[in-house]
Amino acid sequence: MFDRRFLMFKMIVATVGLFSGCRCSPSTPATGVTAGAEDPKSALIKRGKTVYAGNCIACHNPDPKLAGSVGPDVYGSSLELLRARLLKGGYPEGYQPKRPGAGMPLFPHLEPEIEALHAFLNAAP
């Protein structure tokens, strides 16, 4: 009985270690982030990826190049579009919405992160 439980314990520890401790590759090719590259632009893109994963994926696809369950694909969004959608609602003048609707809440608390978000959403593949 003890051996079986010990084996089970070792399998659990190995599972957690294997999958969570690994240096996972970026989940999307959109980031352009590589391990060890910490120049200011890379740091900004990395920060934007964190902001995106923590706030946007409730509606948008974890891969911003793909359409989400509620929101459309957002890869390539301009700074102007991000400011309009996050801070004021509505769209920049002349912009044709991919999926029009008033469902998106405002995110005024993310104003300091818009530059990072823009960098992530426009990073070279």
Place this chain on the structure above:
Amino acid sequence: MSLSIFQTLGVYYLFKWMHFIFGIIWIGHLYYFNFTQMPSFAEMDGATKSNNIQKLVPRALWWFRWGAMFTFVTGLVMLLMWGNMNGHGVYKTSWGINILTGSALATLMFLNVWLVIWPAQKIVIASTTAVAQGQPALPEAAAAGARAMLASRTNTLFSIPMLFFMGAASHLPLQVGPESNFGLLFLVLAVVLGAIEWNAVKGSKLGPLASVKGVIHAGLGLAVALYLLVEVLVRV
């Protein structure tokens, strides 16, 4: 052709899928114990109850505790993977605050299963088996049964806000930004959850948890209270 399931997000999703299955096994049995078994046992005659405790309860407890174990492990893997994939700053975002609040509740529940409910139920089963074989009951059996019930009711109470926050992580963005203050939120959550958990482990107050209706209402109330606390305190 590259299959989505073999991408990093696909592996993450496999853990989420397993997390759902193990979670259903765990919480399904928790609700069975609390909503179905406890009220039924209260109405059963001694022989029927004894038979059930010897033959049904051990099987249900096996699925219950191992469901809890693998829900916890798959949840822990996902929690660490998401930080590894997206940067550890993700724990200080809307997703992070929601998932960490849900995880705190779920971790207390997991510990209650393995360190309180299962050890206490082993005593109850051993005592019932002894009596069925004509031996005296174990003197600590009554207290163990009461402790198991209180911890199980506490887990039912916690499960309602736990599921709210777990779901909110991916479906309800909160107003969490770089200006948000997490210290006070952490302190208040630690005090509120710590007090309820202390009662489950050392105390004896059942209060509204005594009845099925009471524990459901208390769970909904706790979910609303914790949600409001989180919404307000991250903006302080």
